[in-house]
Amino acid sequence: MTTRRDELAEGATDYALEHGLVGLSLRPLAESLGTSDRMLLYHFRDKDDLITTILRTSNARSMQGIRDLPPSVDLRTAVLDLWRTVSRGDQQRCQRLYVEAAALGLFGREPYATEVREANAAWMSALAGHLVAAGLARADARRVAELVDSAFVGLQMDQPLDSAARQRRTVADLADAVADRWVPS
Template sequence: MGRREDLLDQVTDHVFEHGLIGLTLRPVAAAIGTSDRMLIYHFGNRDELVAAVVTRAEDRAVAAVDALPGAAGVRAGVNALWAALQRDPLHRCTDIYVQAAATGLIGQERFATIVREANERWVRALGDYLVRCGASPEAVGRIVRLVDSSLYGFHLDLSTDRPDELAEGVDDLAAAAQAIANGWDLAALGHAKGATR
């Protein structure tokens, strides 16, 4: 492993412990036993370092999802994914992504391209996991879109909502994902339900 990669792992570990918001070069350099000049040499500036940290956190998240065993069905798989998102490393990886979004950098180029590429790897990992849980390759894209965005929302609610209520909501999401995996058209079901009112 090169010096840059070693520094990146150290900074990422530091960010996992202390957060991304308010990160500045001099304090993080001191915390990991190097100089801010060394960080500038390897990363250019703070925004490039933040982008690299978000990418590294995404790499760790993808590896964690890749390591999840398939569950007995999509519903069980979504619930198992939610449980994994509440434990490290996925919990902290998700926190880093949310903090990066809060900084407003995600929408700015060059950061936007880096995050988009990381998100593509994340979506592929989720898709592969859900296929291991029984989703068909034809339905998995739709399921991933539903599950990914929803679980980020549930993650944000962890700080304010009761875990049992969130778990109930996640299971509703999991049931919807299973319905899509079973070939049910949820939009048509919603229209049919509305027509009976």
């Protein structure tokens, strides 16, 4: 059963995915949700609790998108499939929100630092699971997931500034390198 808090969390996450976290103000957020800032604070302890909930909801959506991917036929294809998934639509917006939270967390701002640290562990597990399903040895999964994710984050940061063709070529090079380096189990 969905509670009012759950409904507000989903709506607030959609709002943050559209408008970002920097400068997030409760009044415009509440207005867009058809409620008041006081009611938001009734359902969420404070603004930090709301932000924590938004980040967790966004991360859960991202991980579900990875888990919903059918197994890739091989490791190279897995990297390409992962990129196709994280670089488009709702997944891309979730990734951008994560990068924004990570940047704020770098400066020690809470709840960003804690939430990003927790999100990383879960996210790496989702990526590693997809790579293992494509034939990667479980012992190598975390290492490869970290490599792939690091490259993806860099590419996502450059996405508005780079050509789509250059990004496709870079991802293909990454996929080739991963497939050449790690032999399937």
